[in-house]
Amino acid sequence: MREAHLRDLIAVIETGSVRSAARKLGLTQAAVSKNLTALEKSLGVPLLVRSTQGVEATEFGRIVLRRARVVDAELRHLQEEIASLAGESHGDITVGLSATAEAMLLPPALARFREHSPDVLISVVGGRSSSTIAALREARIDFAVGPLPPEQSVTDLHTERLFSSDLGIVVRAGHPAAGARDIASLAPYGWLFSVRYSAGPAITSLLRERGLPAPTLVAHCDSSSALVCMLLQTDHVTLTSLSALEPLRRGGLLKVLPIELDLPPVVQYLIMSAARPLTASAVALAGEFRRASRPLRR
DSSP states (O other), X not given: OOHHHHHHHHHHHHHSSHHHHHHHHTOOHHHHHXXXXXXXXXXXXXXXXXXXTEEEEOHHHHHHHHHHHHHHHHHHHHHHHXXXXXXXXXXXXXXXXXXXXXXXXXXHHHHXXXXXXXXXXXXXXXXXXXXXXXXXXXXXXXXXXXXXXXXXXXTTEXXXXXXXXXXXXXXXTTOTTTTOOSGGGGTTSEEEEOGGGTHHHHHHHHHHHTTOOOOEEEEEOOSHHHHHHHHHHSSOEXXXXXXXXXXXXXXXXXXXXXXXXXXXXXXXXXXXXXXXXXXXXXXXXXXXXXXXXXXXXX
């Protein structure tokens, strides 16, 4: 088993065909096929299923893919650190961020980071915390900032509390219920829920305690941009982290309703692999996220 074998397997599974993988890697199809055959022979199991629709990983292939991504990322990071120490290219960093981290931490952290590392490219990945954790475990991202997934164990990860954000009910500016002071006034309107905060059960419980009917669910929005677009263009309401939408509230586009809620805040964590060290550049960027979070702590 060689590094090239794992590299080609990753490319084939991600692109869906040997031809596309070869084009991406700058190799011939024959060279990629030869490496895949050698890898399957060395492991003694089929890794890929070929059909008219393309190439898919077998169950064995999916297991190898998870490990291969970690190996590939570690070798790439090794090359980046050696190049950095030699005064050459600094590579890139991929981070997984919650909507709150994107809104409150990313702008100041990135601005300060670029003061001393202007050549490093930062890639940002969003999505629910469970998928972000999965990406971290497979080394598809360097570190994450966001809430911990309640349904997953994180004993294999290093977690560091950064700050917390209150939950609140948010509507668009000019909403018919923009002056509402009690949750009963929102009965005529549909609700948008962010999957990562599990707000649906929280609102249902609050309404039940007040003898009110269950909320009308319109959509689960795992995408923060989808949530914002629907809020701005409809009369739907949402329960979400207030920090995530603070820039839009300050800009007068969204309004936080003055409704008292007895709900715990959403805690944002810096999350890293306990087994894999960060590159020097990633360590520096993580430090800037810590620094940006300090004024928000309480």
